Amino acid sequence: MAGLIGAGRTDVALALFGAAPVDAGVIRIGGTPQRIRSPHEAMALGLAYLSENRQSDGLFFNMSVRENISVTHLDNLAKLGFVDQRREAREVQRLVGELKIQTPSIEQPVMNLSGGNQQKTILARWLAINPRILIADEPTKGIDVGSKQEIYALLHQLAAKGVGVILISSEMPEILGISDRILVMHEGRLAGELGRSEATEDKIMMLAAGQPLGGCSV
DSSP states (O other): OEEOTTSSHHHHHHHHTTSSOOOSSOEEETTEEEOOOSHHHHHHTTEEEEOSOIIIIIOOTTSBHHHHHHGGGHHHHEETTEEOHHHHHHHHHHHHHHTTOOOSOTTSBGGGSOHHHHHHHHHHHHHTTOOSEEEEESTTTTOOHHHHHHHHHHHHHHHHTTOEEEEEOSOHHHHHHHOSEEEEEETTEEEEEEETTTOOHHHHHHHHTTOOOTTSOO
8 A cells, every 4th residue: 555644544554453443435354344343353353463653553662572472362372371481482482583583582672672673573473373464554664674675575475375465655666566456545545556567656656646647547
């Protein structure tokens, strides 16, 4: 999803994830209409949401890498109401390795990690629940080039496994480089849709500004 700041992209993401009310329209997952009234219901349907602001909405800064990753699936790690700490540590360590999170220990406070490793920690949290759909809102905002490439590769891997990835980005090379189709928002509405082969920066910017494409197919 592309568009200018304030176009409503994040509002759509929050509505899909049950974190904002849906005023109109129908949400379908696998062709089946769904009414999602809370993030808990969204997660039960297989949705995951990587928020734009990891500092205020994504991370528990005073908690460890382990706690930040395992928080979404503690029920699956518990026996008789108590978390199986060995199993939790194994699962977190596996995800840390798969996502190449640079940390001296899974007990390291997440506030001590770099921005890129903090973002990968949040991604690991959501991958732990094996989502059907991942909504990634500005997933590479404020991180280094190396971490960006690792996140791009991860998004491609998820898509190849059949996970639906909804990417929201303000970076044109990102939108053009990894999207199969591009929905462009303007003032809270869908301005147009472009396929990979027809999408250009000029077309996206015209739609984002509310201008018709004329003879261009959208």
